[in-house]
Amino acid sequence: MATVETRALRKEFTGHTTAVDGVDLVINEGEFLVLLGPSGCGKTTLLRMIAGLETQTSGDILIGGRVVNELPPRARKIAMVFQSYALYPHLSVASNIAFPLKAQGAPRNSIAGEVERAAKMFGIERLLQRKPRQLSGGERQRVALARAMVRHPDVFLLDEPLSNLDAKLRNLARDELKQFQRRLGTTTIYVTHDQVEAMGLGDRIAVMSGGKVRQLGPPQDVYDEPADTFVAGFLGSPPMNLVHVDGVLVGFRPEQLLPPSAVSGDGSGPTVPMRFAVERVEHLGAGRLLYGTLPDLAPNDKIIVSLAYTVHSTIEAGHAYDFRVHQSNLKFFDPESGLRVPARPLPARRSA
Amino acid sequence: MTAPALARLRWNERAAGVTDSTRWLGTIMLAPAVVYIALVVAVPFLMAIGYSFSSVTIGTSTPRFVGLENFKDALEDPAFLKSLGNTAIFSLVSQTLVIVLASILAIALQRKFRGKWLVRLLILLPWVAPISLGSIGWLWIFDPVYSVINWTLRHVGIFGPDTWPIWLGQPNLAMASIIGVHVWRTLPLATIISLGGLSSIPQDIHDAAEVDGAGFFRHLFVITLPLVLPILLVAVLFGLVFSITDMIVVYVLTRGGPFDSTQVLASLAFFKSIDGGDLSGGAAVALFLLPVLAVCAVLLLRIARRAEVV
Numbered sequence: 001m002a003t004v005e006t007r008a009l010r011k012e013f014t015g016h017t018t019a020v021d022g023v024d025l026v027i028n029e030g031e032f033l034v035l036l037g038p039s040g041c042g043k044t045t046l047l048r049m050i051a052g053l054e055t056q057t058s059g060d061i062l063i064g065g066r067v068v069n070e071l072p073p074r075a076r077k078i079a080m081v082f083q084s085y086a087l088y089p090h091l092s093v094a095s096n097i098a099f100p101l102k103a104q105g106a107p108r109n110s111i112a113g114e115v116e117r118a119a120k121m122f123g124i125e126r127l128l129q130r131k132p133r134q135l136s137g138g139e140r141q142r143v144a145l146a147r148a149m150v151r152h153p154d155v156f157l158l159d160e161p162l163s164n165l166d167a168k169l170r171n172l173a174r175d176e177l178k179q180f181q182r183r184l185g186t187t188t189i190y191v192t193h194d195q196v197e198a199m200g201l202g203d204r205i206a207v208m209s210g211g212k213v214r215q216l217g218p219p220q221d222v223y224d225e226p227a228d229t230f231v232a233g234f235l236g237s238p239p240m241n242l243v244h245v246d247g248v249l250v251g252f253r254p255e256q257l258l259p260p261s262a263v264s265g266d267g268s269g270p271t272v273p274m275r276f277a278v279e280r281v282e283h284l285g286a287g288r289l290l291y292g293t294l295p296d297l298a299p300n301d302k303i304i305v306s307l308a309y310t311v312h313s314t315i316e317a318g319h320a321y322d323f324r325v326h327q328s329n330l331k332f333f334d335p336e337s338g339l340r341v342p343a344r345p346l347p348a349r350r351s352a
Numbered sequence: 353m354t355a356p357a358l359a360r361l362r363w364n365e366r367a368a369g370v371t372d373s374t375r376w377l378g379t380i381m382l383a384p385a386v387v388y389i390a391l392v393v394a395v396p397f398l399m400a401i402g403y404s405f406s407s408v409t410i411g412t413s414t415p416r417f418v419g420l421e422n423f424k425d426a427l428e429d430p431a432f433l434k435s436l437g438n439t440a441i442f443s444l445v446s447q448t449l450v451i452v453l454a455s456i457l458a459i460a461l462q463r464k465f466r467g468k469w470l471v472r473l474l475i476l477l478p479w480v481a482p483i484s485l486g487s488i489g490w491l492w493i494f495d496p497v498y499s500v501i502n503w504t505l506r507h508v509g510i511f512g513p514d515t516w517p518i519w520l521g522q523p524n525l526a527m528a529s530i531i532g533v534h535v536w537r538t539l540p541l542a543t544i545i546s547l548g549g550l551s552s553i554p555q556d557i558h559d560a561a562e563v564d565g566a567g568f569f570r571h572l573f574v575i576t577l578p579l580v581l582p583i584l585l586v587a588v589l590f591g592l593v594f595s596i597t598d599m600i601v602v603y604v605l606t607r608g609g610p611f612d613s614t615q616v617l618a619s620l621a622f623f624k625s626i627d628g629g630d631l632s633g634g635a636a637v638a639l640f641l642l643p644v645l646a647v648c649a650v651l652l653l654r655i656a657r658r659a660e661v662v
Contacts, residue, residue, distance in 0.1 A: 074565035086556035103565035
């Protein structure tokens with residue numbers, strides 16, 4: 001178990017592209033940190049630098065308080081799970097799991113026991129004699145995890161380990177992964193582009209874009225209080241609505257603009273009325289998505305509203321309705337820089 | 353494009369033709385290769401089989417069937433037995449060297465270093481040079497009087513004044529020399545094949561081995577070489593078949609001498625049938641290793657197919 005720290009970490013690739021642009025992170029002991037961002041944001045490069053698979057252009061990496069800049073991967077007491085799992089295709093599952101132990105020079109008679117224990121932990125005892133190609137995607141993922149944890153690393157590095165699983169399996173695997181991490185208490189850095197995984201797994205999330213960390217914080221904070229329009233637009237499905245009102249960007253989540261009957265009036269602050277012109281209604285089983293505009297406030301910006309199935313109001317396309325949103329749910333951003341600005345009152349409702 | 357221009361476009365409504373039919377198109381595309389192989393390989397091969405069971409010589413017009421007589425004669429001929437042994441030594445030693453050297457070169461070439469393109473070019477050079485020209489070059493290098501090897505070694509002081517080996521004139525040295533030249537010319541292909549095999553291993557596998565703590569030798573012998581083995585086997589297959597059936601190096605450098613010490617089956621067959629006129633005897637010698645080659649090919653292909661590179 002160890003802390004991981006990066007200080008002003010930069011990586012430039014030849015051709016002068018900056019993949020990671022001055023990242024300062026402190027990951028606490030036993031913490032589950034998720035690096036979240038779109039492809040090309042530098043999250044995988046950052047992880048590979050921490051692993052020692054890429055050399056940083058400048059900056060420092062500390063694991064357990066020790067600078068590891070010059071250490072090869074094998075000396076950093078880390079284990080990594082790759083997106084492709086990178087199982088050794090010519091070795092049996094048992095040999096795959098035993099490989100790090102053998103490489104470490106573990107005593108011969110202890111290896112079988114350790115492999116057994118790791119296999120048991122991930123429920124793959126009966127697969128030990130198989131070759132990787134004889135395994136399903138979920139089984140491969142477990143083997144990769146078993147191989148990573150078998151020698152008790154200080155830090156787990158996971159690079160999109162769930163993205164090769166089908167959707168059904170992914171939820172299950174996510175839950176298991178979180179439970180293993182809790183039980184082992186190993187510091188974990190997890191790279192993903194999937195915000196649902198990030199929200200579900202992370203103790204904290206670092207949202208990355210353009211090689212920089214845009215926001216770092218617990219999932220709910222990042223979701224509720226986005227630091228800029230990138231974070232606001234990246235998290236949430238559908239993402240936060242952003243509309244131009246009087247030279248400022250006003251944001252609110254699709255599930256926060258509601259028919260008056262569904263807005264809780266129980267002292268959770270004042271609400272703001274918004275006229276919502278519905279253009280299209282999608283029935284998604286678990287709820288409805290409404291597409292439309294706010295004709296009074298920002299007639300040119302499309303917005304999406306998400307209604308849970310518990311909201312029974314009749315909504316039809318082609319009609320306009322009076323919806324309400326809690327004042328506290330409105331976030332304000334500078335349209336130029338995209339950064340958060342202090343809340344301000346909305347202009348009085350214009351006459352239509 | 354404007355709307356009227358679009359309206360002028362016509363759908364191609366022609367009925368399915370020959371080029372739409374997988375069967376016909378396939379046949380047409382394959383035909384040149386099949387015809388070529390039939391005329392240049394299959395027909396001479398069948399003729400050779402016919403010859404080996406007959407008494408045909410360059411002079412006869414009415415050969416007769418003699419059964420296995422030619423094969424029996426060959427087996428009783430000391431020159432044949434000597435050539436058989438030489439072929440085995442020549443092929444096995446040269447290909448063992450080639451595989452080891454090609455693996456080392458390929459692994460070295462996978463790394464990034466300055467001037468890599470030049471090294472690559474130099475390694476490929478023996479393969480692109482016409483083999484007869486290359487061999488003639490070696491003939492000069494091995495020259496009994498002007499050998500540049502001897503000259504160099506004497507000037508750097510490794511050879512004393514009385515040491516002046518005749519590379520192609522002393523039986524053991526001659527064998528070593530032709531093996532050396534053969535390694536020189538077959539190394540490029542094996543290197544390229546190995547390099548192809550190496551680059552087919554995903555980077556993730558190498559990264560995983562690195563993170564899992566493997567040092568250089570464990571990485572090489574437990575991960576890289578086993579994964580590249582099927583491809584290496586293909587290189588061995590090519591090399592062996594090529595070595596067993598080839599005679600250019602021997603022909604140019606030694607003509608099989610001295611005292612048949614570098615005679616291989618391919619060169620013996622050539623001298624017997626073309627120079628000596630004994631077509632049937634030469635055919636028997638040439639076909640002698642066919643079963644060995646066939647078994648060799650089938651075995652290696654099966655191994656190569658069963659093993660998998662990820």
